[in-house]
Amino acid sequence: MSLPMAFYDVYSHPALIRYKTSVCSKATLFLAVVLCLTYISPLLVAYRSQGFWLKRSTYEEQPVVRFQYQTLLVAATNTQGDYVAWSTFPHLNNMLGANLRIPAVSVREEDQNQDGKLDFLNFQLQLPLKPEEQVYSVQLLLTFSYKLFRMSTVVMQSLAYVQHSSSVPGAKLFISGDLRLLQRTPLPHRGLYNIYNVSVIDGSSPFASAYDLDNIIRSYQDRNLTTMLSCPMPVWTVGRAAGSPFQLNAEIRYPMEVISYRPGFWETIKYAWIQYVSVLLIFLWVFERIQRFVFQNQVLTTVPIPVGKPHLS
């Protein structure tokens, strides 16, 4: 009964073997092909699997919004189409003549979380009405100054438009919504973007066409970057008492926005590099195995020279 001798790896080291060949040989050709396959195929794989070049990315930012204290209000006072209107534009008010009805307006903008950015606009309007008048529809335009700073600096003047009509005369319209940013194209990743820093309503114009709602909305909607008042649930309260004004209360929040932008050169390269290298690692491993098999087994004729044995005899 003999115990087997217990052997274990006490030490190991890799041995380097050089394979020599001439320049014009099959082995050289093989090496060239392998190199090409190793480094170019990952590029093709990464590209063909989509999303290699990052073309659109998003970030989150709360905009710096200020109400510009520009208002335009139109209210239909009967079903025949008589109306009263008011604006903060003196030219329009002069033109309105007998249809001008000056309401009582109070506005408060609030920074609720004390971060230096305004979060909330409370707009209250009381429209006095004559005994024979009732409010059937309301159109309200408010303008805002809208700024973004994180990637590209965006400065623009924007619009919130409220339109509500009802077949029943109302006493009150309550609107609570968000001022959302709408983008048709992504923003640039840096620089100043101020092409829309122009008045939405040209208040200095004495011409009636400047205050035509069609024209205002048409030119505004031409923009790539707009804001929209998203108010899915306006509340129209009916039953106005005689002598009491029509009330319009609007609560508009300035929420955090997800803004899409076109990444810059280095961001695009960074994401492409990550994808390329992660695919390349697999190819390097695979082709390393193939090369070792080919040269170890002398599939292609080469001269192996083991090195690392300085004391041969």
Added chain:
Amino acid sequence: MAVTATVLFVLFTVVTTNKNTTSNNLNTKVGDQNVTYNFMENYTTTQPTEFDSTSPTPSSSSTEEPVQPTVPAKPLPASGRLLTPVTNVDSVCPCDKHKDVCDINCCCDRVCSEEVALFPSCSVDKISGKKMLCSRHVASYSLGSTMDGYSELQSSVRKETNYDIFCIQSQNRVDGLSHPSPALPTDSSFDSLFKELTSFIFGSEETSGQVSSAELQASSGYQYGDVMMTAGERGMFMLPAAAVTADCIDNSPAAFLKDQSSGCSRHVILEQDCGALPALSMDTYTNIQIFAGKNKDAELEVVPVEVASVVLQSVDGTQTELKISGGGNVNPVLLNPSLCAHVVLKVVYMMKYNPAGEIVNVSVSLLLGFVREGELSLEQKFHITFVQEDGEEVAVHYSGNPGYVVGLPLVSGTRIAEGFARSMDPRDTLSLLHSAEDQDCLQGTHQRSPVLFALDSVSGCTLRLEDTANCSLVFQLLLDVLRGPNHAQYVASFGNSPLDSPIDWVPIKNNFNPGEAHICSIPLSLHLEIEWIKYGSLVNPQAQIVSITEVIQTNTTRLDVLSGSSSTLSIMSSVAFIPVSSTALPGYRATPTINGKLPFDFFFPFV
């Protein structure tokens, strides 16, 4: 474990003494529930130096003397001086809103010692100092109940320890946790502060002086877009237009050199307005004296408005020109309680100007008509055009130069001996029937709308079967209605085709041959099929019409079968624009030897 936050002591710039030591460390914060108040500074006007050294926590909170600014200008009287912050928690009571009157449910109100028995709960039950400090003072108020069921106040001030590892052990930076004190406005700094702090306010809009920029210019003539001055009381030349609603706004001025057409509606009550409303009377639009230039100082000649023509439109729509003798005007008359005559329906001004920007001549054409009671609103149309002094009265309008422009009318003409003839009026061209309110093909005058380039359209009218007794007559009538009064034979292939070059005109092909007469055959539809191509360079292609076909469909079955039982037939006219240009292809002059097949965005960020 508390990390001591040692912040560099920053000297206050305007310190008068070295007395401002570690300062007010209480912080106002509205808690999650409204019952907890973390608060920092309470500016009270009644007791500005309230707490002195009675504070139970003298170690970390002491007072700061009100800092008097040492700026040379004195503060404005209304601004006063800033109040001293109160920083000890037991002397602060945010719910105490009535002086010397107990506030309901306000347990910290000192005058509430008696009424506390009636309170169900405390609206503020905790007042604490700054949360970031490692130890802070908390005043808490709660209600217990006595034996007989009444509430009794239990208040305490105690020291709370904050176990956050990043709490502040001691704070020596004066303004680290509080708002910086604002610069007190002075006489000299008020305007700049006001401008800085009030970017958007009510009342910041422009004043009404609208011609200020125009007055700065030295030239005496008008510039493009200027308001034109009149000698009357209104001061400006007005052209009514619609603004926020479709209603006419009479105070809208017209702009120099801006051609403008507007239509607007006017609500009229005939008994009151027929003779009295100025906007209905032609006097308002003709009795105007316009200053030739805008420079009021020089003796400017005044240009009166000349009446070029007055056209009367009768009740059924026929128009006759009215001869006015001796410059007399026709004013609106109430013919009977529901009909007002001679009301202005359309006003067309034509202004002639010279290169100096002066108005040379103003003429007006008016359309007068009737208004009935019960109509919703009266629609008025206003039009103003500017023509050069020595130019022709009506210039030939191109519909594109050279290619057609989308939305402009097609140019049509008729063949004459020396070329082609076309109408000067751009709207007098190939046209479609325009749907009218009475819908009958054979009755009334038919409005027509011109065929506009690249706009496909359809319209129609109805034909009652009992009108088709005389088949051949109805056939001819319908054909005339569908084709319009002046039936063109040629269409210009470009928007500016010259009248004397036949190759630029495309004949209207017609595949219509009247069928055999065994059944009553009438045209049911007229369809214009216009084929056009893009011509010229890729970056600036010009639209060219290459062929136009008129397709007239007639019925092949009996009309009463076709109409079913409804006894009316719908007659349609339509137009279709078909782009037939072959799509532009990128090409090389010589075929490149290497045809790289990499996708277009393979090297996207590099190229």
